[in-house]
Amino acid sequence: MDKSGKKKVMVFGTFDIFHPGHRSFLRQARKYGEYLVVVVARDKTVEVVKKKKTTDDEQERANVIRKSGLVEEVVLGSLGDKYEVIEKHRPDVICLGYDQKFFIEKLKEKLEEFELNKTEIIRLDPYYPEKYKSSKLRK
Numbered sequence: 001m002d003k004s005g006k007k008k009v010m011v012f013g014t015f016d017i018f019h020p021g022h023r024s025f026l027r028q029a030r031k032y033g034e035y036l037v038v039v040v041a042r043d044k045t046v047e048v049v050k051k052k053k054t055t056d057d058e059q060e061r062a063n064v065i066r067k068s069g070l071v072e073e074v075v076l077g078s079l080g081d082k083y084e085v086i087e088k089h090r091p092d093v094i095c096l097g098y099d100q101k102f103f104i105e106k107l108k109e110k111l112e113e114f115e116l117n118k119t120e121i122i123r124l125d126p127y128y129p130e131k132y133k134s135s136k137l138r139k
Helices: 020-030 043-050 058-067 084-089 107-113
Strands: 008-013 035-040 073-076 093-096 120-123
Touching (some): 008 084, 058 073, 084 107, 107 120
Parallel strands (some): 008 093
């Protein structure tokens, strides 16, 4: 819970070329709490993990999400320990995208380490993935 007692939800993503699939992802996550924190992947992290550059830089991607009106807070991920943002913000719920596969292998272990044993991990549904996926929209 945040300071006002609202249930805090956290999501992670690159959010390159913000599209209806991203909007659906954020709306789905909102259903699990009242305070939504979005962690936007850093440009350098995306280059290392996905082996390609983003269309928009991290600040532009973060600003588009802020302007969407769907979230309470947008933060940039860490260039060091990818899990430290979880320890800092202490979410009640972590929502993962249907195709999210990076940095989740140690997620449960890290939640225990941070004494966040009650934090739920929820996998969200895709929204027309054959149509709305940044990699497809880039082409």
